[in-house]
Amino acid sequence: MVTGLGAVSCFGSGTGALWEGLLGASRRPDPAPDVCGLPARPHLYAVPDGDAPARGTGRTGALLAAAVAEAVAEAGLSAGDLLDAGLTVGTSLGDIDLSERGAGTDADASVPPATHRVTASLAARFGIGGPGQTLSTACSAGAYAVGWGAELIETGQADVVVACGGDAFSRVAVGTLQRFGLLDGECCRPFDTGRAGMVTGEGAAALVLESAESARRRGRTALAELAGHGWSCDAHHPMAPEPSGDQLRRSAASALAGLDGAPGAAVLHRAGVALNDTVEATAIGEAVTAAGGSAGEVLGYAPKAVMGHTAGAAGVFGCVIAALVLRHGLVPPNAHVTDPDPQCPLTVPLVGPAPLPRPSVLVSGTGFGGNNAVLTWRAAA
Amino acid sequence: MTVLITGVGAVAEEPRTDAGGAPWFDPAAHLGRRGWKYLTPATRYLLAAGNQALGRRHDDPPLTGAAAERFGVVTGTQYAIDRVHRRMDATLTGEGVRGISPAEVPGFSMNTPGSQLAISTGARAFSVTLTDPVTAGLGAVLFAVTALRTGRADTVVAAAADQAPEDHGGSGEYDAAAAVVLSARGRAPGSAGPGRPLAAVTGALSRFLAPDPDGEPAPAALGASAARIAALPGAAGAVRLVIDAPPAATRLAVAVRDAVTKALADAGSTVPDADAAVRPGRHCAVSGLLELTALTARPDGGGPAVLISVSESGHLTAIRIDNAVRPEFI
Numbered sequence: 001m002v003t004g005l006g007a008v009s010c011f012g013s014g015t016g017a018l019w020e021g022l023l024g025a026s027r028r029p030d031p032a033p034d035v036c037g038l039p040a041r042p043h044l045y046a047v048p049d050g051d052a053p054a055r056g057t058g059r060t061g062a063l064l065a066a067a068v069a070e071a072v073a074e075a076g077l078s079a080g081d082l083l084d085a086g087l088t089v090g091t092s093l094g095d096i097d098l099s100e101r102g103a104g105t106d107a108d109a110s111v112p113p114a115t116h117r118v119t120a121s122l123a124a125r126f127g128i129g130g131p132g133q134t135l136s137t138a139c140s141a142g143a144y145a146v147g148w149g150a151e152l153i154e155t156g157q158a159d160v161v162v163a164c165g166g167d168a169f170s171r172v173a174v175g176t177l178q179r180f181g182l183l184d185g186e187c188c189r190p191f192d193t194g195r196a197g198m199v200t201g202e203g204a205a206a207l208v209l210e211s212a213e214s215a216r217r218r219g220r221t222a223l224a225e226l227a228g229h230g231w232s233c234d235a236h237h238p239m240a241p242e243p244s245g246d247q248l249r250r251s252a253a254s255a256l257a258g259l260d261g262a263p264g265a266a267v268l269h270r271a272g273v274a275l276n277d278t279v280e281a282t283a284i285g286e287a288v289t290a291a292g293g294s295a296g297e298v299l300g301y302a303p304k305a306v307m308g309h310t311a312g313a314a315g316v317f318g319c320v321i322a323a324l325v326l327r328h329g330l331v332p333p334n335a336h337v338t339d340p341d342p343q344c345p346l347t348v349p350l351v352g353p354a355p356l357p358r359p360s361v362l363v364s365g366t367g368f369g370g371n372n373a374v375l376t377w378r379a380a381a
Numbered sequence: 382m383t384v385l386i387t388g389v390g391a392v393a394e395e396p397r398t399d400a401g402g403a404p405w406f407d408p409a410a411h412l413g414r415r416g417w418k419y420l421t422p423a424t425r426y427l428l429a430a431g432n433q434a435l436g437r438r439h440d441d442p443p444l445t446g447a448a449a450e451r452f453g454v455v456t457g458t459q460y461a462i463d464r465v466h467r468r469m470d471a472t473l474t475g476e477g478v479r480g481i482s483p484a485e486v487p488g489f490s491m492n493t494p495g496s497q498l499a500i501s502t503g504a505r506a507f508s509v510t511l512t513d514p515v516t517a518g519l520g521a522v523l524f525a526v527t528a529l530r531t532g533r534a535d536t537v538v539a540a541a542a543d544q545a546p547e548d549h550g551g552s553g554e555y556d557a558a559a560a561v562v563l564s565a566r567g568r569a570p571g572s573a574g575p576g577r578p579l580a581a582v583t584g585a586l587s588r589f590l591a592p593d594p595d596g597e598p599a600p601a602a603l604g605a606s607a608a609r610i611a612a613l614p615g616a617a618g619a620v621r622l623v624i625d626a627p628p629a630a631t632r633l634a635v636a637v638r639d640a641v642t643k644a645l646a647d648a649g650s651t652v653p654d655a656d657a658a659v660r661p662g663r664h665c666a667v668s669g670l671l672e673l674t675a676l677t678a679r680p681d682g683g684g685p686a687v688l689i690s691v692s693e694s695g696h697l698t699a700i701r702i703d704n705a706v707r708p709e710f711i
Contacts, residue, residue: 087589092491099470120589135511144509155527178478233505235505247450
């Protein structure tokens with residue numbers, strides 16, 4: 001069960017701002033705060049200035065803390081509830097600003113290499129005392145963090161888990177992605193044939209996951225229910241997906257096994273990289289067909305068009321958006337599409353929000369190394 | 382379900398007085414002459430330890446088909462990209478983006494070492510990288526045990542690798558990698574799983590004990606966590622206790638040792654040499670796994686053991702291992 005949601009994105013703080021921004025479908029990226037070794041500043045879907053990092057943490061930690069605070073408050077968790085709660089964090093680079101901030105200066109050597117203390121910092125700040133891990137499976141880290149959080153509950157290691165993900169601007173990430181030709185110089189256009197790559201974004205998102213028994217005992221109403229999830233690895237290439245999509249399809253099949261037929265919508269990883277986008281949509285479509293549905297009856301949605309690729313946060317954002325889609329019964333329109341991608345077998349809403357045809361949503365996450373994770377959500381009973 | 386350790390591997394740098402001598406790790410000796418040139422040091426260490434645990438060579442073909450889909454990799458690391466990232470950052474801010482070689486681009490991602498191990502071995506069940514300081518190595522074991530018990534794989538390599546950051550070399554942190562192969566009892570491990578079990582993992586848990594400014598955890602939280610550790614499945618009697626902690630976490634580790642020793646006594650078990658239980662973890666997130674490989678490598682098993690990694694932030698992961706009982710179906 002999901003009993004709390006939180007988000008900090010380029011739209012500002014809160015899931016309300018996130019939902020309004022997604023419905024608006026107009027956000028374009030800003031200039032990044034650093035030139036990243038490029039001839040001109042690259043683009044970034046930046047988070048407006050928010051809370052300052054606590055001592056010893058960086059920008060990602062601050063974003064995560066804000067998202068977790070919102071989710072914990074919505075779930076109504078007390079300090080006592082959190083003593084045995086679990087904490088799973090998906091992040092690609094953690095508090096990487098602590099490392100990059102002083103590069104090339106005399107201050108460099110004195111910067112502590114504390115880039116991956118985000119989970120321990122969150123545990124201390126919120127008094128979370130149960131099991132916890134930081135998962136860094138590149139851009140699928142958030143999807144893995146949610147799935148792993150569910151496994152902690154399923155195996156009895158926790159009754160309540162705060163599952164979250166976050167990543168902030170990284171000079172090295174942006175520079176090296178550009179070196180590999182993976183960045184779009186205009187904006188992120190996942191469903192447009194003119195897409196030319198990803199655009200990075202900042203943000204953090206959080207969900208409170210809870211066993212049905214725990215939610216009932218605390219008198220909380222579930223916002224959504226996890227129907228299934230699947231993991232796989234392509235074992236193919238450090239940066240590119242396996243072209244057949246066999247392993248991603250296997251993950252999707254596992255996740256869809258928890259649903260009866262096709263989901264109403266699919267929040268896709270789709271980042272604007274042509275090969276990756278095509279492999280993903282084809283694999284998801286084939287998995288839906290194999291599960292007895294039709295790919296054309298699923299509404300495809302790619303939030304990265306308006307909020308950028310938030311790396312380790314992306315999968316958690318996908319799950320938060322899935323819960324919002326289920327809450328509102330609407331799928332936001334896909335932005336920045338002039339010439340729709342004909343290779344996507346899903347139905348792609350372009351003009352205004354579309355009614356959700358069935359109360360279920362699939363979320364997919366993929367990452368460097370061929371790390372795939374797919375989750376399916378349904379409306380709470 | 383009993384989870385068996387069926388293979389171990391490790392490579393580790395040790396303190397030396399002959400500064401300026403030969404590098405401690407020879408990639409060609411472990412990985413052959415080809416296929417590792419563009420891999421980062423941490424990746425090379427990880428491949429060496431993983432191959433050793435699996436009883437394979439670096440140029441052996443990866444698993445395919447159904448066996449590959451039942452085979453997973455989980456890797457713990459703390460500093461996998463620290464030196465690489467800093468060097469890339471210096472290049473970007475100095476020379477500009479053209480100073481970055483496309484061949485080294487994957488190295489900026491924390492999961493690259495684990496993903497290379499998955500690619501090399503053909504692990505298609507999952508490839509997950511955990512990055513919690515200190516505890517990520519034993520965290521990988523906990524993750525693997527959970528995945529085996531939930532049926533997500535039949536065989537999992539739980540591994541850890543770190544290249545200590547340059548600016549910490551002077552404070553005594555060293556490079557290393559270690560790996561253990563874990564299999565679900567009664568299930569065919571496939572060609573990736575060697576035969577004779579070395580030990581059984583009978584329990585695992587993870588907790589956070591936020592220390593106060595003096596490094597002391599809240600007594601109630603410490604007592605509750607110690608009781609959970611003492612209750613991990615396993616027979617009562619003499620229990621070997623090993624607590625791996627970096628020097629900055631020694632005070633916390635001693636508090637954990639005392640609390641766990643008491644909790645074990647309350648449960649009817651004894652710790653024969655509690656004073657020696659706290660070990661200085663100097664191989665970053667690999668230390669816990671190095672202790673585990675040492676415990677399981679004993680031919681006679683050595684009896685039940687509780688192994689705990691403790692970070693200075695109060696994160697702890699505990700693993701209980703027991704002598705392996707030869708499974709009926711392997």
